[in-house]
Amino acid sequence: MTDAVISSGHDDETAAEAAERALDEKTFGFWIYLMSDAIIFALLFATFVVMSHNPAAGSASHTLFRLPDTFAKTILLLASSTTLGCSTAATATGQRWRTLAWLGATFLFGLGFVTMEISEFYGMAVAGAGPWRSGFLSAFFTLVGTHAIHVSIGLVWIVLSGCEVTSRGLNPFVVSRLYRLGLFWHFLVIVWIGIFSFVYLPEIL
Template structure:
């Protein structure tokens, strides 16, 4: 077994690069955990404030289950297309990876557009975040998730450019895997929003 002293410079460089990638992966997991805590607090706030309508509209008055279901389908399909892109990246199929990442970005844009449309419609009805504690908590939770999706879309576009310019090198593939974790995490958070916010709001 080789000791550090007998390793060739190329081996030392490769080992350092591998350790650097592992450090970044660990740091990203820490970030995801802090993000999970933020969303947990937003969920808890919403559950507490759900009764604080101040005589204003409730979820049953405002939410559209078909609209929320369509948003859910867009995000679920985007998670699936990102999975296809990840498999293509593992197989070093650069063009296929770029194609499915762009499909993912388009689905994500559709989701964000539907969310903005919902917010604009609610505000036009006088149901903005300043109307009640319930609506403040709703806009904070759903808006924070939408902001994360928007950042994810921007990151996907940056990733497409990196793959097109640099190819599927080890650092690029590592960034792609972390971005995939982030995107799938947002999908899980949305399932929670659909289950805790929209479904009880419409059926309650």
């Protein structure tokens, strides 16, 4: 935390300066939001670890998870992270349509991820391993499902941002929102790495 700089007051703050300051605060506030969201995920992870030994009468994990699917999902999400990075690079150089194209690619990869997620959930539920089956499955569906809901919210955000870039161009407000979208999205990718490592990998190996 830095202390306030002793400088001229904000009395003669112009509209542009006020706007810049507001965006700076929004970015900082968004980081703090992400920290609280990280705690939600941390507690869901902890709950999962506690409950992973409680399959009750339901199926155990190693019969449920399929490595190729999980691998494909991981690749989709990592690819979306890369394309969003490209979009941010395009935004930084003010290339509006390139920003939009990379956003579109991110959306497709994200959509693929969510679709695969839904089909995995559906398959498990049909196979008699729904979240109501056992404590372990409740924890699995909730942790992975919360992540999937976050990604879906991210998809809605990408669509809205896409509309905004198209209609308003890359003004500072739009760029700031794109930046926060990036924070959100990359955060979700990091959470997925955690899910992959702590949920799927131990059961498969």
